Amino acid sequence: MFAIVGMRNKGVSLKCETPDTAALLIDVGRAEKAPYLPRGGWVLIPWGRMEDAELKERLITSYRTIRKTLTKKQQTALPPFPQSPPET
Numbered sequence: 001m002f003a004i005v006g007m008r009n010k011g012v013s014l015k016c017e018t019p020d021t022a023a024l025l026i027d028v029g030r031a032e033k034a035p036y037l038p039r040g041g042w043v044l045i046p047w048g049r050m051e052d053a054e055l056k057e058r059l060i061t062s063y064r065t066i067r068k069t070l071t072k073k074q075q076t077a078l079p080p081f082p083q084s085p086p087e088t
Contacts (some may be wrong), residue, residue, distance in 0.1 A: 003059055003067040004066035006035070011046035012055070013037060041065075 003011040012033040016022040022041040023032035030050055031043035045055060067075055 002062040004037075008033050009047075009048070011043045011044050012059070013042055013081075014058055015060070016041040016043060017061055017065050 002015060004021050005011075006013075011032075016025065019039075019041045022031070022043045025045075026033060031045045034042035034044045045058065050058075069080060070078075
């Protein structure tokens, strides 16, 4: 699990690379504490709080962060890392 969209559809919860990144996103108002996931770098990003390109990059980072904690066998069973969007 690398992202969660709840029934209330307020936004998407995802995992940041570090708890410091999560704290920074919360401090600058781009994210909130993720419900039910108070530790470990999880945040809730409400819809419309950031540009689509940034949200996509944060989702990719969340996927990569979670994927690298899995065993090699589990990683092999998953699709490869998504490509980051090109920089403009």
